[in-house]
Amino acid sequence: MADTAIPARRTNWTAIYLTATAVLGAALGFLIWATPVTDEGAKDWFAPMIPGGWMAWTFPVALFFWTIASLLTLFTILAIRFPETPRHGILRIETTRGDRLFITLLGSAFICLGWLFFAGPPLWWALALCLVYAAAVFRWV
Template sequence: MSSFAWMAWTYQTAIFFAFIALSLVILTLLAIYRPEKPRKGILGFPTTRGDRFFVSLLGSAFIFILWMRLDGGELWYALAICIPFAVAMFRFA
């Protein structure tokens, strides 16, 4: 277990990675049981659920990084920005 000591695991980190793993399982099951055709949205190229999920995660990471760089305050506010961003990506992208 000492090989993982550098990662500084906390329960918050474990919850985050569990959420990502659960999301990937749900997206996989949706792809199996309810396949979809790629659709073209505001991004200008066809995307699937998985693509929109990836863009949401990537955009949220940038929002958090910018929040920490510019403000450095409570991260709950950055989360409050990321949730509508992810909803918009799934709805319009």
């Protein structure tokens, strides 16, 4: 009897990567374009993007949410392309890359809130501490 199995369709990962990069790059370009301009023609990075809006949509806030969306997109593509089995880390719970990303984002939020309470703005040193925390979570959790 002849083999009638349908061959598996090959996924074009290069096209997927380029499409995701183009979409996220276009979104970032839009955010930069939508940033208000001062009377002198320079970008005012901290001015409200929506004057009179209910939330302070400034460029840094929009960039923060763009970064979260980019990370979720990246981790979704990685989960599909390179499935992983959960592993046990220092917390003795099973975690995947997505779990570690969530733990990192949640912990980073608390680090920044604590920094604002004890030291106040700016948050540059808190960001550095969050990056060290993220490296530790992805290495040992």
